[in-house]
Structures are given as structure tokens and as C-alpha cells.
Amino acid sequence: MANLVIASNTKAMKKLDKSIKDKVWKFIEKLAADHTAPGIHIEPMQGAVDPRVRTGRVDMNFRAILFKVDDKLGDEPTFIYMGTWPHDEANKLAERSRLRVNPINGVLEGVIGDLDVEEHRGAQASLRETPAESAPVSPSEATGYLAARFSRADLIDRLGLDSELSERALSAPDEDTLVDIAANAIGWQGSALLDLATGLHIDTIREKHGFTDDSPVDETLDQDEQILKALERPASKMQFTFVEDDDELRRVIEGGDFTAWRTFLHPEQRKYVDKDYNGAFRLSGGAGTGKTVVAIHRARRLAEANPDARIVLTTYNKTLAADLRASLKTLDPDVPITDRLGAPGVYVSGIDALGNAALQQADDIAEAAEAVLGYRITELTHNRTNSDKVWRDVVQTVDSGLDPKLTSPGFLEDEYVSVVLANRVTTLQQYAKASRPGRGVRLSRPQRIAVWKLVEAYRRQSRMDGSLSFPEVLALAAESLRLRTDDGGAFVADHVLVDEAQDLHATHWALLRALVREGQNDLFIAEDSHQRIYGRPIVLSRFGIKIVGRSRRLTLNYRTTAQNLGFAVSILAGAEYQDLEQVEESTADYRSARLGPDPVLLECESAADELDRVADQVRLWIDAGVAPSTIAVLTRGQTDRSQFVRALGERGLDARALDNNPASAGYVQVLTMHRSKGMEFSRVVLVGIDDAHVPSVATLRSVPEEDQAEALLRERSLLYVAASRARDELVVTWSGKKSTMLG
Numbered sequence: 028m029a030n031l032v033i034a035s036n037t038k039a040m041k042k043l044d045k046s047i048k049d050k051v052w053k054f055i056e057k058l059a060a061d062h063t064a065p066g067i068h069i070e071p072m073q074g075a076v077d078p079r080v081r082t083g084r085v086d087m088n089f090r091a092i093l094f095k096v097d098d099k100l101g102d103e104p105t106f107i108y109m110g111t112w113p114h115d116e117a118n119k120l121a122e123r124s125r126l127r128v129n130p131i132n133g134v135l136e137g138v139i140g141d142l143d144v145e146e147h148r149g150a151q152a153s154l155r156e157t158p159a160e161s162a163p164v165s166p167s168e169a170t171g172y173l174a175a176r177f178s179r180a181d182l183i184d185r186l187g188l189d190s191e192l193s194e195r196a197l198s199a200p201d202e203d204t205l206v207d208i209a210a211n212a213i214g215w216q217g218s219a220l221l222d223l224a225t226g227l228h229i230d231t232i233r234e235k236h237g238f239t240d241d242s243p244v245d246e247t248l249d250q251d252e253q254i255l256k257a258l259e260r261p262a263s264k265m266q267f268t269f270v271e272d273d274d275e276l277r278r279v280i281e282g283g284d285f286t287a288w289r290t291f292l293h294p295e296q297r298k299y300v301d302k303d304y305n306g307a308f309r310l311s312g313g314a315g316t317g318k319t320v321v322a323i324h325r326a327r328r329l330a331e332a333n334p335d336a337r338i339v340l341t342t343y344n345k346t347l348a349a350d351l352r353a354s355l356k357t358l359d360p361d362v363p364i365t366d367r368l369g370a371p372g373v374y375v376s377g378i379d380a381l382g383n384a385a386l387q388q389a390d391d392i393a394e395a396a397e398a399v400l401g402y403r404i405t406e407l408t409h410n411r412t413n414s415d416k417v418w419r420d421v422v423q424t425v426d427s428g429l430d431p432k433l434t435s436p437g438f439l440e441d442e443y444v445s446v447v448l449a450n451r452v453t454t455l456q457q458y459a460k461a462s463r464p465g466r467g468v469r470l471s472r473p474q475r476i477a478v479w480k481l482v483e484a485y486r487r488q489s490r491m492d493g494s495l496s497f498p499e500v501l502a503l504a505a506e507s508l509r510l511r512t513d514d515g516g517a518f519v520a521d522h523v524l525v526d527e528a529q530d531l532h533a534t535h536w537a538l539l540r541a542l543v544r545e546g547q548n549d550l551f552i553a554e555d556s557h558q559r560i561y562g563r564p565i566v567l568s569r570f571g572i573k574i575v576g577r578s579r580r581l582t583l584n585y586r587t588t589a590q591n592l593g594f595a596v597s598i599l600a601g602a603e604y605q606d607l608e609q610v611e612e613s614t615a616d617y618r619s620a621r622l623g624p625d626p627v628l629l630e631c632e633s634a635a636d637e638l639d640r641v642a643d644q645v646r647l648w649i650d651a652g653v654a655p656s657t658i659a660v661l662t663r664g665q666t667d668r669s670q671f672v673r674a675l676g677e678r679g680l681d682a683r684a685l686d687n688n689p690a691s692a693g694y695v696q697v698l699t700m701h702r703s704k705g706m707e708f709s710r711v712v713l714v715g716i717d718d719a720h721v722p723s724v725a726t727l728r729s730v731p732e733e734d735q736a737e738a739l740l741r742e743r744s745l746l747y748v749a750a751s752r753a754r755d756e757l758v759v760t761w762s763g764k765k766s767t768m769l770g
């Protein structure tokens with residue numbers, strides 16, 4: 028069987044019809060089984076620039092372009108499949124296609140046709156080329172966008188960028204032109220150009236792409252061996268992947284662009300998948316930079332490395348957890364997924380359900396309850412999903428004397444979770460002394476006494492109706508696990524990976540810490556402070572989670588276009604955000620490798636006009652062939668959500684509200700901005716972006732004065748989350764006064 032490598036030539040693949048894709052799959056299957064089979068006609072090209080180039084017969088009208096690389100040691104050659112084109116075009120392209128090992132960085136590069144290799148490289152493709160001479164700076168460079176910071180030598184001799192590409196990049200007059208050039212460059216060269224546009228240092232760019240060798244090409248090897256070696260480099264893996272078996276092959280071919288994440292990881296993404304860390308590791312990064320992708324790959328990598336490992340993969344809620352599970356299965360249907368916490372394999376769950384599962388397994392909850400709640404419970408009670416009503420009742424019935432602005436359910440619940448439960452406070456004496464880091468409102472001693480009265484009443488109520496809120500369950504689960512392991516008992520997990528971590532509150536963190544012993548690869552935390560839409564900043568060291576020095580950031584956005592990204596980031600401008608280590612989080616180096624239309628801002632004459640225009644826009648997309656379920660209308664609240672579902676229906680468009688249910692195929696999705704967290708759609712309309720809804724006046728009204736700044740930050744983040752869901756096109760509508768957050 029021949030070895031197979033597939034190049035990510037998604038543009039070529041995307042253009043093919045499904046019927047041709049099926050034939051490509053059959054062709055490659057035959058090739059892998061027997062490359063000499065007569066039906067596939069693998070043929071060298073007369074006069075080809077690269078002697079390794081081959082074409083093969085996909086059907087009467089289509090041919091594949093491949094490279095054949097011989098392996099001195101193994102019997103079978105390696106075929107590198109580059110794509111399929113109509114017959115004549117394939118022959119023409121193949122003549123000028125070539126493989127080369129980049130002499131500066133050792134990366135394998137496959138070029139299809141469009142380089143005038145004759146002129147640039149001489150008649151015979153030489154694999155090992157000396158870098159182009161560094162010419163003096165030309166007039167175009169001197170005025171180009173990059174010229175002030177980088178020379179031709181930087182681009183060509185230090186990074187190894189193609190010389191013609193470097194010329195064009197250096198003469199690009201502005202960032203947009205440069206991004207355009209990057210978007211069309213192959214593999215690592217595109218991402219390196221974006222790094223240059225960001226202004227990163229050459230050494231940093233080299234490091235990010237894994238160019239760490241001083242002599243990246245082993246001259247003692249022959250050219251074929253050099254190619255096979257080059258395939259192993261992280262940056263080569265942005266363009267090429269070894270296909271292990273038939274199933275894998277089918278997934279790569281059928282998946283096309285949308286599943287490129289399974290295969291062609293950025294060297295940095297791959298690093299965070301593969302590297303072992305001596306303790307908790309935090310991966311931050313802008314929306315759409317692949318944090319979830321890394322978490323999924325990493326879970327699989329850990330499961331593969333040790334089939335006995337007990338791995339927990341968790342996220343903010345159960346709908347996102349369902350997506351994680353589905354993606355993990357798409358990545359590798361053989362990855363062991365377990366439904367039992369503490370069993371070998373990957374246990375995937377929303378974090379509240381994880382708390383429940385941990386508590387179900389607790390040996391003795393009475394002692395834990397005593398420590399956390401101040402009273403013993405012997406059997407588990409039902410979950411309370413919403414504590415607001417209990418706090419409201421308590422405030423009404425207890426004469427606490429508390430300042431009315433501090434009696435909102437939101438404030439009391441926050442205080443209860445992040446101070447009382449987090450510190451395992453069970454008495455007034457403890458509460459009076461408890462530290463309250465991150466709480467905006469300062470409380471005097473009389474105020475603390477008043478709050479404590481309400482807490483006691485809340486707990487009395489819980490005891491009476493035998494219910495526990497989710498944070499209480501989490502705190503109890505964490506405590507019971509802690510008691511068990513303090514007594515020498517076993518931890519429940521070997522590795523814990525958590526996504527969307529910016530939104531977790533104190534008792535979530537207490538649980539995560541208690542699940543796994545501090546040590547190698549214990550906790551992997553994916554988060555983005557700019558996307559915190561619930562809760563408030565947390566100091567992780569408070570929970571025994573030390574990430575100092577083990578924290579990295581992803582900045583290359585794979586989801587959205589540069590235009591949409593620019594718009595989303597502009598929403599954050601002017602506000603300051605702190606990450607989990609209390610360092611200011613910046614967006615300065617966020618970038619995207621894709622281009623698209625500018626976001627459309629639509630001011631509407633009235634609410635009714637807005638409904639009409641949103642429907643018109645959605646209809647336009649559907650008429651153009653966009654699948655309805657890849658279109659989303661995002662609203663600030665649930666009332667608007669119902670209104671838009673109805674309005675679209677009345678205008679003949681099938682739309683469904685997306686809540687706890689999974690998305691239904693064939694329908695336009697209408698959902699709240701909160702619900703859109705972690706999701707993505709091809710086309711997005713943000714509706715009702717006016718000064719009453721965004722920021723939500725009603726939400727801000729319920730927050731004490733001292734917490735206003737934090738609440739406003741959350742509102743801004745919410746709009747950022749919503750705007751960063753669009754892969755391709757974004758439309759923003761409002762009637763009345765435009766939201767101030769749109770700038």
C-alpha cells in the first residue's frame with residue numbers, strides 16, 4: 028500500500044461537485060491500494076518542471092495532480108495528492124507544479140502551476156535552493172506598509188518567504204492589501220505575512236511557526252528523503268497531512284473546508300495540543316482562534332497517549348458540551364468517550380452536570396454539607412435552577428435593614444457564590460472576616476450583618492424545600508472530593524480540560540481543582556476575557572490553580588473575515604479587560620486569514636421597518652443559495668427573539684427559536700446573543716442594536732452603582748461575542764437611536 032499525503036487545497040476541492048468528490052475518493056482509495064492499477068493511469072509528465080509530478084485519472088473529464096516521492100528505506104512510495112482539476116487544466120498546471128523544501132526553514136511547499144518556475148528557478152526544479160540574494164531596498168519597498176519595519180532580507184533570508192511574494196508584500200501600500208496577499212498565499216506563508224502585518228518580531232514569527240533549527244535541511248540526505256523529513260515539520264502540517272486509513276481519508280475529502288480544523292492545525296495550535304505542561308495551562312485568544320479546536324485535539328491526544336487516562340472535557344453549559352462531544356467524534360470516531368465520570372476515556376459534560384455527577388459519586392455528603400452549608404444533609408435533593416425567586420422572597424420576608432440597592436437577586440447570588448460558598452462560610456463570624464476579592468461593592472460591618480441575615484434565610488428556605496442551587500451542588504461536590512483526597516482517596520480524573528472558562532464562577536473553579544491532582548497536564552483552560560458575559564473576573568490562585576508562566580495566546584482567527592473581525596474588535600475599543608492573571612488583555616495582534624465584504628450597518632425607520640428589512644436580507648441570502656440553518660438572527664433578549672421568529676414566519680421565511688433545543692436543519696436560526704456563545708454561522712444579523720437594548724438599560728438598572736462598570740463591560744462583551752459569530756457576512760440593524768457601542 029502506498030503512503031498517502033493530502034494537501035489542503037481546499038479552494039480547488041470546494042469548487043468540485045459532490046459527484047466528482049466521490050470519484051476523487053474512489054481514485055485515492057485505489058491509489059492507496061495499488062498505485063500501478065491500470066484504471067487510475069498514474070502518469071509522469073513530459074517536460075514537467077518537477078520530475079516527481081504525476082497526474083491520475085479521476086474520470087474522463089477530471090485528473091488529479093500528485094507528487095510521487097520514493098522512499099529509499101521503505102518499499103512503497105509516498106503520493107502527495109494536491110487536488111483535482113478538469114483534464115486540460117490539470118495537465119497544464121501539472122507541468123509547472125513542484126515540491127520544494129524551503130532552505131531557510133525546512134518546510135515542505137507544494138506549488139501548483141501558477142509560478143513561472145522556468146523564469147524564476149531555471150529549467151530543472153532544484154529542491155535545495157540558495158536563498159535569493161538580498162537586494163538593496165527598492166523604491167516600492169521604501170514606501171510600502173511593511174518597509175519601515177522589515178527588509179527584503181528579513182522576509183526572504185530569515186523567514187524563507189517566496190521572493191516574488193515578498194516583493195509584493197513589501198510593496199503593499201496598506202494593511203488591507205497585505206491581508207489580501209496573505210489570504211491568497213499558501214500554507215505557512217499566509218500566516219507569516221499576517222504576523223508581519225501585525226508587526227511581530229521576525230524571531231517571534233519564526234518561533235510561532237516552529238522554525239527553530241539553524242540548519243533545517245540535512246544535506247546528507249537525498250532529495251526524496253529531505254521531502255519526507257520536511258513533512259514532519261509543524262508548518263508543513265498546515266498544508267499536508269498523512270492519511271492513516273480509509274476512514275480518515277474519506278473524512279478529509281468529504282469534509283472540505285469546514286473540517287480543515289481536524290487536519291491542518293497551525294503550528295502554534297499543534298504545540299498546545301502536543302506539549303506536556305507541569306501544571307495548569309491557560310490558552311487564551313480572540314473569538315474564533317481555535318481554542319475549542321485545540322481543547323478537542325488535546326483531549327484526543329491525551330486519550331491516545333494513555334487509554335487508561337480519565338479525562339474530563341467540560342464547558343459552560345450542556346448545549347456547548349453536546350457540540351464538544353460531536354466534534355470529538357468527528358475528529359476521531361474511535362476516541363473512547365465514557366458516560367461515567369471517573370472511568371477511563373473522555374467524559375464530556377457541561378460543568379453544572381459535571382458537579383452533579385461528582386456529587387452522585389461522593390462517599391459521604393453529610394460532612395461536606397456541614398463544612399459548606401453549615402448543616403448536614405444525608406441524601407441528595409433536587410436542583411434549583413433559578414435562585415432569583417428565593418432571594419426575592421427572602422428579601423421581602425426578612426427585615427434585614429439592607430440598603431435596597433443591595434437587595435437585587437443578582438447582587439445577592441453573586442455575593443453568595445463568590446464569597447460565602449467560595450470561602451466555605453457558615454457563620455456570621457466567618458463572613459465578617461471573609462475576603463471579598465473582585466467584588467465591586469464594599470460592605471460595611473452592619474451591611475455584612477444584614478447580608479448574612481438574608482443568607483441564613485436563604486439557607487433555611489433551601490433546607491425546607493430540600494433543594495440545592497447549582498453553585499451549592501458544585502461547592503458540595505468540590506468539598507466532598509477534597510475530603511476524600513485529603514483522606515488519601517483517589518482523584519476522579521487525570522486530566523481536566525475546560526472551554527469557555529472566562530464565564531466560570533468561584534464554585535466551578537473549586538470543583539475543577541478538586542477533580543484532579545496538581546501535576547502534569549492536570550488542567551487545560553481555554554478562555555477569552557473579552558467574551559465574559561456572565562460573572563466577573565476571577566483570581567485563579569485563590570482556588571489553588573497556579574498558571575504563572577504557563578499561559579499562551581492564539582491570535583489568528585480562523586472563523587471570520589478580516590472585515591468582520593475588525594468590526595467585532597472595534598466594539599471592545601475603549602474598554603479595559605483583564606485576564607485570569609489580572610493582566611490587561613489586548614486585541615492589538617488579532618488577525619484573520621480570510622477576506623469578505625464589509626459588515627453592513629442598517630439604520631431602520633421604525634421597529635416594523637426593521638422586521639421588514641431583516642426579512643428582506645434573509646430572503647436575499649436564501650435566494651442566493653445559502654442554507655437557512657447557517658443564517659442566524661441574534662437578539663438581545665427573549666422577547667425580541669419570539670418577535671423575530673414570528674415576523675420572519677409572517678414574511679414567508681421558516682425560522683425557529685434556538686434555545687435549549689439543538690438547531691433544526693432547514694430553518695433560519697433566531698437566538699439570543701447569550702445563546703450564541705461558542706457557536707458560529709455563515710451569515711449573521713444582529714438586530715435591535717439601539718441604545719435601549721445594547722447595552723440593555725433594563726439589565727444595568729438592576730445592578731448596584733459600584734457594579735455598573737463591570738456590568739457595562741459584560742454588555743460590551745456580549746455584543747463582541749455576537750458580532751464574532753459570523754463566518755462570512757455580518758449585518759447590524761437598529762431603529763431609533765444607534766447603540767453607543769457601535770462607535
Ligand SMILES: Nc1ncnc2c1ncn2[C@@H]1O[C@H](COP(=O)(O)OP(=O)(O)OP(=O)(O)O)[C@@H](O)[C@H]1O
Pocket residue numbers: 285286287288289291292293296312313314315316317318319320321555558584585586704705706707751
Ligand atoms: N487550523 C484550523 N484550520 C481550519 N479551521 C480552523 C482551524 N482552527 C480553527 N478552525 C475553525 O475556526 C473556527 C473557530 O474555531 P473555535 O471554535 O475552536 O475557536 P474558539 O477560539 O474556541 O472560538 P470562540 O472563542 O469564539 O468560541 C471553527 O470553525 C474551526 O473549525
